Amino acid sequence: MPVSEGVFLVPEMSSDPRIRVFRRTLNVVGEFEGMEVDAYIVITDNYLVVFDTLLCPEDVHVMMQVVQDQLAGRQVLVVNSHADWDHAWGNAYFTREQAAPIIAHEYGLVRMHSEEARAELADYQQRYPIFHNVKLIPATLTFTQKLTIHAGNLTIELFAAPGHHLDHIAAWIPQLSLLLAFDAVEKPLPCIEDAAGVPSMFATLERFVALQPERVLCSHGKTTSPELVKANLAYLREIEQRCHALLLSHRPTPQELEHASGLINYPLDEVIAGSTEPVDRTFYGWAHDANVRYMMQWLLA
Ligand SMILES: [Zn+2]
Numbered sequence: 001m002p003v004s005e006g007v008f009l010v011p012e013m014s015s016d017p018r019i020r021v022f023r024r025t026l027n028v029v030g031e032f033e034g035m036e037v038d039a040y041i042v043i044t045d046n047y048l049v050v051f052d053t054l055l056c057p058e059d060v061h062v063m064m065q066v067v068q069d070q071l072a073g074r075q076v077l078v079v080n081s082h083a084d085w086d087h088a089w090g091n092a093y094f095t096r097e098q099a100a101p102i103i104a105h106e107y108g109l110v111r112m113h114s115e116e117a118r119a120e121l122a123d124y125q126q127r128y129p130i131f132h133n134v135k136l137i138p139a140t141l142t143f144t145q146k147l148t149i150h151a152g153n154l155t156i157e158l159f160a161a162p163g164h165h166l167d168h169i170a171a172w173i174p175q176l177s178l179l180l181a182f183d184a185v186e187k188p189l190p191c192i193e194d195a196a197g198v199p200s201m202f203a204t205l206e207r208f209v210a211l212q213p214e215r216v217l218c219s220h221g222k223t224t225s226p227e228l229v230k231a232n233l234a235y236l237r238e239i240e241q242r243c244h245a246l247l248l249s250h251r252p253t254p255q256e257l258e259h260a261s262g263l264i265n266y267p268l269d270e271v272i273a274g275s276t277e278p279v280d281r282t283f284y285g286w287a288h289d290a291n292v293r294y295m296m297q298w299l300l301a
Pocket residue numbers: 037084086087183219220
């Protein structure tokens with residue numbers, strides 16, 4: 001198997017040796033400039049739990065090499081946070097000789113089996129060689145609301161956390177006061193799936209806040225601060241408030257909703273003001289406009 005050079009351990013993200021954080025970077029000019037996604041391996045008494053399989057089986061190979069000395073006596077379990085290409089396209093690593101249970105939300109099966117997913121994979125494979133060995137491997141164990149892994153020294157509570165996607169889940173490890181939020185929390189801003197995802201995203205973020213985590217890991221954003229959960233929630237509340245204000249005097253047309261952030265006078269610059277990290281303006285500008293549009297559509301419905 002060709003070894004992927006785009007994956008590395010990020011020790012500064014976790015001082016606890018039981019939680020290993022890995023980062024995948026992808027640089028394709030004009031498309032994924034500076035794209036980064038994190039995955040985790042949680043090592044407990046009885047299990048080695050791989051949270052997300054990144055972009056391709058080769059990515060998982062790198063992660064598993066790093067924890068090879070921890071495998072003896074531990075069952076490998078795999079968890080997909082959701083079925084997006086940057087989180088679950090390495091699942092094929094866990095077939096055949098490396099077969100392991102793959103846990104995900106039940107709706108992830110629908111996504112994995114969809115024509116949309118097949119078309120997306122075919123498109124990516126045609127354009128980029130790194131996706132050559134990707135196969136759409138659906139989960140083997142699914143749940144809808146909650147599933148607890150009693151892993152000896154640590155308890156891992158998986159629960160539905162929709163909003164970014166219908167099949168999105170999060171993980172809570174109470175002994176460490178650690179929340180794995182994946183794409184429900186993101187820096188500089190979270191991405192809502194559609195208008196129906198708006199109330200789900202609010203509920204998910206409010207549930208996260210109620211857990212009072214000491215540390216939060218998210219898939220995109222290089223931070224462990226629980227403050228980001230509150231910042232994401234405040235951002236969405238701000239959009240909601242400005243949409244409400246506009247709707248008092250104006251009902252926007254579908255054309256106006258194309259650039260919805262301008263409509264409510266909430267430019268990306270204002271959202272990311274004070275951010276010290278460079279921001280992918282193309283991607284987050286699009287995501288911000290989409291968030292405002294979905295909020296407006298939800299309020300109008
Ligand atoms: Zn993602």
